Amino acid sequence: MTTPLIGRARDRGVETLSLDSPANRNALSHALVRDLTEALAQCGKDDDVRAVVLTHSGNTFSAGADLKDPPPPEAVPALLRRILELRKPVVARVTGHVRAGGLGLLGACDIAFASGTATFAFTEVRIGVAPAVISLPLLPRVAPRALSRYCLTGETFGAAEAARIGLVTHCAGDTDPDEALAPVLDGLRRAAPGALARTKELLTAKVLEAFVEDAGEMTRLSASLFAGPEAREGMTAFLERRDPPWVV
Template sequence: MTLIARTRARAVETLSLDSPHNRNALSAALVGELAGALTDAGKDTGVRAIVLTHTGNTFSAGADLKDPPPPEALVALLRQIIELPKPVVARVTGHVRAGGLGLLAACDIAAASTEATFAFTEVRIGVAPAVISLPLLPRTNPRALARHYLTGERFDAAEAVATGLLTTCDSDVDRLLGPILEGLRRSAPDALAETKRLLTARVLEAFDRDADALTALSARLFSSPQAREGMTAFLERRDAAWVV
């Protein structure tokens, strides 16, 4: 079963997360297939830019609790998006949770519909947004992000723009993307690659400095008793034992 749909129009490759049965959760299989699609697009001289989007009403529900990717695989995917020599633009028309927010942060430009919602739900299942902090912390407002990290509250697209998670939002996300993609098509490929390197230098410093420690933290938390209780409670649709 193919989990990533690919289409192309005027040198823009669109990669769609296409696993709506589990709300495009980041399974080991989906992460691997997306990494392969990004590799192909990065090598293809006919591709000027990449749009990362989704089928269904959810961009991504975060890690697949039944088939999660190893933390190292998610780190590698996020770094791949950042290091790709072509701009990656996120197009979001649905909900984004937990690890899916790491994908948004790794993209160079992120545009969403005003109907989209967002939440860092990790703390509610007994873990932390560890690995996805690598692209998130260098690119977002730390005071605004603290509330969302610590409470797991749902927030809207306007708040996501204010936080720095999104570039822009509108009731019609494709109206936003039209001029963005046209601008990328009119830009020289080598100039785009060098400009992207300027923009991502600080983010890659965070990967070089913190990736090993955050990978270890993620693995430790996911194997903890609180995480087992939190994930079980989530799957059983009940409150975790610590809820007061």
């Protein structure tokens, strides 16, 4: 029997899904992407679920793509689209580090809360690839000049900066993240389910347009880059904990 990679709990109509693969820093492996996609589908069919909180175990929300056990090329865009199309709000609760593909999950969520200790980085360029698929939910939501800086440099930045540029909704700072999140969940519980679903449709329409128009192209670009020589060298260097040869 395989170990579940998604923890689940429910409280007054709010289903909490927890990425629970801390051994590989909740990297987006084939199994984790599959299990999270299925858990979201189940939430969508359950009338007792009014909203979903997406969180994590360990000190990392997600380290991005699992380089040892990557999902099929179409699986990550399908997961992001699942979050966007779910007829219930999805709220990210981040108390750790988020890297690369993990940032795509935040972009797909309707609301994102981060503790003051959370850190973020678009590390794709440092291993020889580009944030192709995750750009689909992020480009419509994040400040363009800031996104250019952080995607091109791979710099690490904190939760306050993430809130300033629109990557997350709110930086909780030193406040307990559950305390900061409580009024949001209370508001969602007070909302009429049908009205909540239609409101989410209005808010995600432009983001979903990008998926309809560009998901295929971005998936092909991502697959091409991951199969290229820079990515092979970058991933090898990452796994060997050394700088790739292009670092000057």
